Each structure stands twice: as C-alpha cells, then as structure tokens.
Amino acid sequence: xxxxxxxxxxxxxxxxxxxxxxxxxxxxxxxxxxxxxxxxxxxxxxxxxxxxxxxxxxxxxxxxxxxxxxxxxxxxxxxxxxxxxxx
Numbered sequence: 001x002x003x004x005x006x007x008x009x010x011x012x013x014x015x016x017x018x019x020x021x022x023x024x025x026x027x028x029x030x031x032x033x034x035x036x037x038x039x040x041x042x043x044x045x046x047x048x049x050x051x052x053x054x055x056x057x058x059x060x061x062x063x064x065x066x067x068x069x070x071x072x073x074x075x076x077x078x079x080x081x082x083x084x085x086x087x
Contacts, residue, residue, distance in 0.1 A: 021062060024055045 031052045034040065042049040 021059065024059050028052055028056050028059065 031048070035042065
C-alpha cells in the first residue's frame with residue numbers, strides 16, 4: 001500500500017495556506033498599484049474589484065485572527081523584559 005503524501009509531510013497544509021495568503025496579498029497589492037497608476041477604473045473591472053475586495057476582507061479577518069492567536073502565545077517574561085528596557 002502506498003502512503004499518503006500529506007501523512008508523510010504534515011506541514012504541507014500549513015505551507016499551502018501560507019502560500020495562499022501570500023498570493024492573496026500579492027493580488028491585492030497589484031490591484032492597488034495599477035489602480036494608483038490609473039491603469040483602470042474600479043467600475044470598469046467590476047468583477048475584479050469585487051474579487052479583490054473579498055480577498056481583502058478575508059485577508060484582514062485572517063490577520064486579525066492570527067494576531068489574536070499569537071497574542072495569547074507570547075511569553076510574559078519577554079514582554080516584561082521589553083517593557084523594562086523601554087521599547
């Protein structure tokens with residue numbers, strides 16, 4: 001019996017998720033860049049505008065959730081040491 005690739009590489013799922021968010025941020029940045037250059041009007045490419053707005057909303061939600069998760073995982077000793085040094 002052949003083994004399943006995800007079972008052999010448990011971090012593949014996380015890598016794919018991280019790659020998705022990097023690509024999503026790249027698409028958002030490209031859209032904003034070309035919009036700032038005046039290459040198109042948001043109304044001219046309405047389906048693309050809607051897709052980028054949905055990606056932006058998903059990315060903001062993802063960032064907020066990740067911030068909440070990592071906030072709980074911080075070592076309080078490190079926070080205290082940073083605050084004691086004045087940073």
